[in-house]
């Protein structure tokens with residue numbers, strides 16, 4: 001059976017060049033980078049090389065601005081909690097959006113329980129927050145704004161550079177964090193162009209290892225650690241470093257950024273073909289997220305009258321791996337918070353599918369997916385009690401008509 005992996009927003013296969021390095025620094029060069037003997041020193045050197053690779057990839061100015069940690073979730077916790085507590089004397093107000101990953105939303109919810117005031121901004125029908133809404137939400141107590149670069153469910157790109165510029169023009173310093181887990185390697189990510197103070201990302205979304213991530217912290221940004229222990233990572237993240245992971249992440253980010261334009265061009269074409277075929281061959285389907293301001297290779301749909309899980313399982317039986325929402329929320333019967341925030345009614349949000357293609361996918365994969373999806377949708381709709389009346393709800397009709405223009 002053909003196997004098609006269309007779930008790169010959940011995780012990616014490790015690039016062979018990365019895997020080779022990880023293996024080497026797991027078996028051959030296994031020293032603790034804090035040890036002063038040769039076993040430790042050679043690993044330390046490779047860890048510092050990885051830090052330089054990250055600096056170069058995101059346009060940072062100094063290796064001291066990069067701290068490695070266990071992944072995108074920990075990095076976001078470090079970014080938000082660390083900035084919130086370090087700046088508590090100046091204010092207690094934090095701004096974020098309704099479509100963030102749970103690592104940001106739940107961290108902000110927890111801070112609200114700890115006495116911070118959190119504003120969760122709405123988004124438009126495509127999942128974008130407006131610069132004006134961010135500006136209007138600012139108060140003289142605002143210390144931090146945390147907004148993702150690209151959404152993990154619908155792929156929509158946020159106006160990060162514009163928001164950063166607006167925040168910079170304020171009289172007082174407001175720290176700006178962006179979660180770039182889904183954008184790095186797919187979009188240009190340069191911390192100066194994006195006007196951000198803190199940027200976080202993860203290894204396993206860019207063909208690197210799982211359980212490794214990084215936080216960029218602009219020099220001069222007030223921040224404090226959230227964990228205490230040894231002096232590793234300039235006291236920003238204590239604990240013996242995951243050296244193979246760090247070294248693998250360095251290589252992965254280097255490959256991802258060096259080849260970004262080539263991958264983006266290929267994935268944009270694959271997405272166009274897939275979206276075109278799905279919208280033109282299946283009735284009552286809505287494309288979620290922004291039609292053009294979207295990460296390459298990413299497409300999210302809502303199919304009326306059916307459950308995302310039933311589509312996912314039917315496709316899985318044919319060797320096609322896909323997600324019915326974000327990896328963290330699939331398995332839960334609650335519809336995606338992102339789709340609901342975009343104004344999609346609950347019953348339609350239940351029928352969502354997320355396709356996220358990667359650098360190894362081909363046009364044949366797209367054809368295999370769509371050729372199999374069409375009969376699956378037909379079969380599931382025949383079985384669906386919701387499809388009995390077979391008339392579109394007003395919302396979905398408006399959307400699918402719009403999509404087909």
Ligand SMILES: Cc1ncc(COP(=O)(O)O)c(C=O)c1O
Pocket residue numbers: 009010070071072073074101103148150151152179181182202203204211212213327
């Ligand atoms: C936008 C976004 N942020 C953060 C994370 C968490 O990253 P990690 O899995 O490395 O903890 C994810 C993972 O899906 C994500 O998509």
